[in-house]
Ligand code: SF4
């Protein structure tokens with residue numbers, strides 16, 4: 001399993017996680033996506049800094065199956 005992070009639909013759109021992410025892994029999502037932001041899994045280092053700054057706990061850890 002590999003750890004990464006994702007933004008849930010609880011996101012309030014404050015932009016704090018985008019500014020904080022050291023890997024620049026958080027980007028606006030396309031309109032049909034359930035949350036306003038996506039995390040680029042190949043960039044995310046699972047540092048959890050986005051989760052620390054998010055005021056509504058919308059940045060959450062997820063576990064990916066290894067290929
Ligand atoms: S865990 Fe770290 S690298 Fe991954 S999206 Fe959050 S701030 Fe960026």
Ligand code: SF4
Nearest residue numbers: 011012014015017054
């Ligand atoms: S810090 Fe939280 S509320 Fe703000 S944009 Fe990121 S996920 Fe959304």
